[in-house]
Amino acid sequence: MASTQIKPTRMELTRLKKKLGTAVKGHKLLKDKRDELMREFMDLVRENMELRKKVEAGIRAANVNFVVARADMSEEILQAALMVPKQSVELKASSRNVMSVDVPVFDYTTRTPDANDIYSYGFAFTSSELDGAVKSLSDVFPDMLKLAEVEKSCQLMASEIEKTRRRVNALEHVIIPETREGIRYITMKLDENERSTQTRLMKVKDMMLEQAHHYSEK
Amino acid sequence: MYNIAVMGDLDSVYGFASLGLDVFPAGAQDAPELLRKLAEGGYGVIYITEELAALIAEDIERYAEQRLPAIIQIPGIKGNTGAGIQGVKNTVEQAIGSDILFGSEPAGEGEPR
Numbered sequence: 225m226a227s228t229q230i231k232p233t234r235m236e237l238t239r240l241k242k243k244l245g246t247a248v249k250g251h252k253l254l255k256d257k258r259d260e261l262m263r264e265f266m267d268l269v270r271e272n273m274e275l276r277k278k279v280e281a282g283i284r285a286a287n288v289n290f291v292v293a294r295a296d297m298s299e300e301i302l303q304a305a306l307m308v309p310k311q312s313v314e315l316k317a318s319s320r321n322v323m324s325v326d327v328p329v330f331d332y333t334t335r336t337p338d339a340n341d342i343y344s345y346g347f348a349f350t351s352s353e354l355d356g357a358v359k360s361l362s363d364v365f366p367d368m369l370k371l372a373e374v375e376k377s378c379q380l381m382a383s384e385i386e387k388t389r390r391r392v393n394a395l396e397h398v399i400i401p402e403t404r405e406g407i408r409y410i411t412m413k414l415d416e417n418e419r420s421t422q423t424r425l426m427k428v429k430d431m432m433l434e435q436a437h438h439y440s441e442k
Numbered sequence: 443m444y445n446i447a448v449m450g451d452l453d454s455v456y457g458f459a460s461l462g463l464d465v466f467p468a469g470a471q472d473a474p475e476l477l478r479k480l481a482e483g484g485y486g487v488i489y490i491t492e493e494l495a496a497l498i499a500e501d502i503e504r505y506a507e508q509r510l511p512a513i514i515q516i517p518g519i520k521g522n523t524g525a526g527i528q529g530v531k532n533t534v535e536q537a538i539g540s541d542i543l544f545g546s547e548p549a550g551e552g553e554p555r
Contacts, residue, residue, distance in 0.1 A: 265537050273530050273544060280517050280526060287519050290457050303456075311462035315444040317486045317510060326509050330487065332446075334462065343460070358460045365461055368516070369446075372487045375530070376512035382537035383507060 230406050232413035240410065244403040251395040258388045261323045265381045272378050275371040282364035289357035296351040305345035305354065311335060315369075325384045327377035330369050444486030444510070449476065454491045454518035463489075470497040477501050481511050491518035492525040 230236060294302055316331040343358060448458040452467035459465045464485075468476050473494055478501070480488055488511050495502060495515045502513050515526040527544075535541045 262537070266543070269530065269534055269537075269543065272533075273527070276526055276530055280522055283517050284522060286457065287454070287517070291519070306456055306459050309459050309462050311460070313446055313462040315446055315486045317444050319509065328486070328509055328512060330512075357457060361457050362461050368489070368514075369487065372489075372512045372514045375514055376509075378530070378533050379506055380509065382533040385537040 230409055232410045232417075234414070237407065237410045237414070240403055240406045244400065244407065247395055247399050247403060251392060251400065254388055254392045254395065257323050258385060258392055261325070261381055261385050261388065264322055265378065265385060268374060268381065269378050272371070272374045275367055275374055279364060279367050279371050282360070282367065286357060286361040286364060289353060289360050293351055293353035293357045296353055301350060302354070305350050310343070322377075322381065323384075325381055327380055328373060330373045332369055444484055446487045446489070447480050447485045448489045448516075449473065449480070450489075450491030450494050450516075450518055454493075454520075458489070468494065470494070473498045474501040477513075481505055486510050486512065488513045489516050490514070491516060492523045493518050493520065496523070496525060 230240075297305075312335045314333050314335070316333065318329045318331070319326045320329050321327075343355060345354075446463045447466055448455045448463050449466045449468050451469070455465045455467060466476055466480070477488070477490075477498065490502070490513060492515045495513075505511060505513055515529060517523070517526070531541050531544055534543050
């Protein structure tokens with residue numbers, strides 16, 4: 225029991241009252257934070273699921289196209305065709321602050337603005353299926369990047385929500401009740417001390433009167 | 443400035459080279475080392491096939507709390523194992539306590555709505 229370790233002094237009482245005030249305020253703030261994070265998370269995770277389904281379907285379709293393209297060409301020609309890419313992608317990552325969680329925001333720039341630079345080969349020796357396959361993959365790419373951003377944000381927010389929830393629960397079910405109990409204990413103890421002093425004084429007064437006048441006060 | 447990497451078996455990843463992403467074919471043995479190198483080497487997003495991700499789950503877990511890199515699972519050439527969808531469900535479970543959003547949806551070959 226925690227209350228056995230509390231010293232029943234006025235200083236301790238003031239300290240505990242201050243602590244309770246902070247705990248209650250902190251609890252309210254953390255609860256608000258958790259609720260707001262939860263609200264944002266709900267929206268984001270729905271978007272995450274939708275994007276993921278879209279990307280997975282897109283990549284699956286692109287993979288099918290690539291298999292068809294490979295079937296039509298020799299391994300060497302395919303490797304050579306894709307060996308030296310014409311296009312390159314640079315990623316800019318900034319961050320956004322959602323309720324003190326740093327989530328990434330991705331933005332990409334391609335080295336050349338020409339959309340046709342995804343075809344890193346001459347069209348003479350490759351099948352037309354390869355063009356289609358590369359195109360289908362390139363169509364998915366913006367969604368893939370968006371997915372990366374959203375999914376990472378979801379993961380970061382989920383762990384922050386978990387942490388915040390633990391803190392809220394610890395405050396609500398441990399710290400605040402314990403402090404309240406401590407305050408109650410000290411108040412009772414101080415009251416008790418005061419009453420005992422009062423009775424002691426009354427008793428002493430009785431004894432002094434008895435000694436001086438040889439009568440007891442009614 | 444960051445780069446984007448794609449990890450996985452060669453057949454699953456070579457197509458991404460045409461988009462200008464950096465492609466790293468890897469197996470189960472060299473993948474953890476490669477992932478570490480990529481994560482520290484200025485890659486902001488690392489796409490990894492679900493099959494390979496399943497083999498090096500602990501190594502991926504290490505980067506879960508960091509803002510970057512974002513390690514994202516994608517289906518490989520052999521098809522969709524449902525690990526990516528399961529991952530999203532896991533984050534919901536972590537945040538809310540139980541999967542109340544997508545609980546009824548199967549994790550397998552989900553078609554887009």
